[in-house]
Amino acid sequence: MPAPSVGGAPAVIAIVGPTGSGKSDLAVELALALDGEVVNADALQFYRGMDIGTAKITPAERRGVPHHLLDVLDVTEEASVSRFQAWARGAIADIHARGRRAILVGGSGLYVRAALDVLEFPGTDPTVRARLEAEAERDGIAPLRDRLRAVDPVSAGRLGDTRRVIRALEVHELTGRPFSSFMPDRQYAAPAVQIGLDLERAVLHERLAARVHRMADAGLVAEVERLASAGLREGRTASRALGYGQFLRVLDGESTPEQAVEETIVATRQFARRQLTWFRADPRVHWLDALARDVVEQALALVRAADKGDDREAAGRLEP
Template sequence: MPGLIVICGATATGKSGLALDLAQRLGSPILSADSRQVYREFDIGTAKPTVADRLLVPHYLLDICDPRDNLTVADYQDRALKEIAEVQGLNQVPLLVGGTGLYLKAVVKGLKIPRVAPNPQLRSQLAALGQGQCYAMLQQVDPESTTRIHANDSVRTLRALEVFYVTGCPISQQQGENPPSYPILQIGLDCTEVQEGDRRILIRTQEMFDAGFVAEVESICEKYGTNLPLLHTLGYAEVKQYLAGEISREEAQELTALHTRQFAKRQRTWFRGDRTIEWFAVDQPDLLERVWHRVQGFLEQPKIASVSVTS
C-alpha cells in the first residue's frame, strides 16, 4: 500500500522548496496543508506555490474556496483524505506539505471531528447567558468535556454546547482518533539557530512586499470589503492598516515580520509536541540528500508498494 510523506514545520523553513525537489524525484503530487492557501486570490501573503512550481509538479488543495466561504477542519480533512486516496490509487506516494498543525493532525491522526457547522444564532443566544452559566450547563450535559475545557475558555465551551444542542450527543463522545492504515513518514524542518529562522522570515517578508503584496491586499479589499475575516490574518491585517493610513508601509512590513516570528514560535511549539516527526536542520548544506536518503528508506519498507523514483 502506498504511504504518505508529510513535510511540516514553521513558516519560512523551506518546506515548499524541499517538497518540490522530492516530488520531482518521486514523480508524486503535492497536497497543501495550509489553512489560507485553500482560498483563491490570497496568493502572495500566503506564499502560495507559483505558476512555474505548479507546472513542474501537480499541486492540490490550493484555491479550492471562495474567500467568503469558511472551510472547516472537517471539510479540509474530507478533501485531503479523498485526494490522498486518489493519488495512492495511482500507486504514488503523495506529499502533504504545510504548516497548519491542525490540518496535518486531522489527517495523520485521523481526528474524529463532529460535522456540525458553526451556528451564529445559537452561539449568540448562549453567549448572552454568560460564560459562568454556559460552563455550568456544559457540566450538566457533558461533564467529561469540562475535564479538558477550562472554566474561562468561552470559545470551546460554546462549541461544545453548540455540538450538543445540534446533535443531541456530547462532543466528548464524538471525538477521538482513527489513524489511517497506511504508513506515514513525517519530516519536520527547523533551523538550528533561532536567528537563522528570524533571518529567513525577514527575507520572506521583504520578498512578499517586493512582489506586490500591498496591491494584492488593496485588490481584495476593493472586491470583498475590508471586513472580510481573512483580511484579519497575518500580513493582510498589517497591510490593511497601511492602506487605511494608520501606519506607514515600513511599519506594516516590520509588524508583519514581527508577528510572523511570533507565529513561527507557536508553530514550533505545536510540532515539537508530536514525537513521531523526524527533524532535519534546514541550515545544513546537504538537507535534500539527507531527507532523500530517509525517504528511500521509508519507501523500502515492506508495507510500501513499489514506486518508480529517479535519483
Template sequence: MALPKLIVILGTTACGKSGLGVELAKHVGGEIVSADSRQVYRGLDLGTGKVTEEEMDGVPHHLLDVVSPNQSYSVAEFQRDAYAAIDDILARGKVPLLVGGTGLYVRAVAEGYTFQESQPDPVLRAQLERKSAEELYAMFRAQTGRTLSGGEEKNRHRLVRTMEKLLSGDSLTESPRVPRYEVLQLGMTYPRDVLCRRIDERLQKRLDDGMIEEVARLRAEGATDAFLEGLGLEYRYILWYLTGKLSSQDELFDELGRAIKRFAKRQMVWFKKDRDVLWLDTEGAPLSQAIQAADAFLRG
C-alpha cells in the first residue's frame, strides 16, 4: 500500500527555507509544519526567525507557539505532534510540507524514528540541571557512543531531557525506523561567502527590529536564564550581553555572528550525510526547481 506523500524543505540557517516553503505550498495546495526546535516556544519570535503572519501569505502553519518558555519539549513529542498535524493536512486533501533546519526533528519525522518515553525523575533532573552542556554531552557520548551536530550538542535544555531518559532506564532509540510517509527532500544553502553575508545582514536587521528587547521581555515574563542559555545562539549571546558577560553591542554582533556561522557549518555537515536530498540552486531559480520536483513527485 502506497505511503502518503510529504515534501521536506531543509537546509542551513539564513537560506530562505520559510519563503520557499510558502511559495511552494501555494503552488501545490499545501500547508506547512515547522521543524524548528525553538520556534515551538511562544514569544521566541525575532531570535528564531519565526515567520510572521504577513510572510505566511495565507498559508496555514503548524507547530509554531505550542509550548511556553521553561517547558521541556522533546524530539519524541515533536514527532508525535508533527505526525498529528501532517495526518490532519492529508485528511483534508492538502499537501503537507515539513520545513525547518533542526536536523533531528526533520529526520525523526521523515525517517520514522522510534522513541521510548520515560517517566520524570525529579531527583535525577535536579542532578542533571547542575551540569554544563559540555558535561551533559560527554555523558551522552559515553552512554550512547553517538555524536550530535547542528547545535544539538550544545543545547543544554534538550541534553538534560535526553540524559534523564537514558539514565532512568529507557533508551532513546532510532531503530527500527518505520517510515510513515513517502518523502521528497529539497535542500537549500548558499556558497560559504554568500551565506556568511546573509547571516550578518539578517542578524543586523533582527537587532534593529528589537531582538535584544525580546530577550529582556522574556526574562521579565519569567523565562529563566538557564532556559535561555540552553536555547543557544541568539538567546544565549543576548543573555550574556544583558548580564554583562559581553560588554557592548559591537561585541555581541561579532561573537554572535561567528557562532551562527559555526552553527550553519555544523548544519551543513548534518544534512550532507543524507544522500536523498535534492539540493536546489539557490543562486539560480530555486522555486522553479522546487516546483518541477514537487509536481513530478506528487504525480508519481
C-alpha cells in the first residue's frame, strides 16, 4: 500500500543505526507493509561473496522483497561514495516511478547522507593520490596531517586514518577548497524520513558477540580463504572489512580462530560505537527501541507523519 506524500513523491524511508540492531529485518517488514523495495547502503555489502562476514541478508530472509545494490562489486574494486550516490538515487527514482516505496537501509553514515542529502562530491586524480600515498609511505602520516591542518583545520580535527587524510589533501589540491566545505548543513535532496534503531549498550554488545561467533561457526574462515584467492588482500575497501583482516591473519598462521573471533568482537563493538556517534549527531533521526514489540507500528507511524508533512524534518524541510 504505497502512501501519498507532500508534493506527490513519497518520502524515502531510511533505516539507520549500529550494526546488529535489526535494520535489515525492519526494512523487510516495512517493505511488506508498504509495497516497498530495499536499497542497500552498507558499503561492504556491495561485494560479491562477502556474505557471512557482513551479515548480508539471505534470499530467504528477504521474503520476496526486491533488494538493490547488493553484490555489485568484486572484492578488488574500491567502493566510491560518489558512485554510490548515483546508483542509490537512480534506484530510488526507479522504485518510486513504479509506484512503490524506496527503503534505504545501512549503517555506513556517509553513504546514507550521500543518498539522502544535498551533497557534492569532488572528483579524484590517481596521480595526485599516488603521490600523496607515496609521501605517507615514505614519511609517515604526521607531515600530511600538519599540511592538512594548515589548509583545512576542520577536517584535520575530524579525520583520523591515513586514507581520509590523503583524500582531504587530494580534494584541496584539486579544487582549492577545504574538504570540510563539501559536507554542508544537513538538508534533504528529496523528502525523507530517517528511523534509527537503538539498543542498550550491554544488550548490543551481547548481540554482536553472539553474531561473530555465529559467523565463525557458519564458515567465515572458509569464506575469507575463498575471497583471498579472488584478490581480497588487494581490495582497498573490502580488505578492511571487520572480520576479514582478522581471519586473513589466521590463514597466514599469525593468529588462531579463537583470537580472530575475539579481535573481531572488539572491533565490531568499536565500529558500532562510531556508527552511533555519527547518527546521533543528526537531529533528523527518529530513534526507536529496536526490541520494542511494536517497533514496526512505531516506524509506520513515522512514515505516515512524513507523508502528511506533519514532521517538517522528516519531510525534508529543515526548520529555518
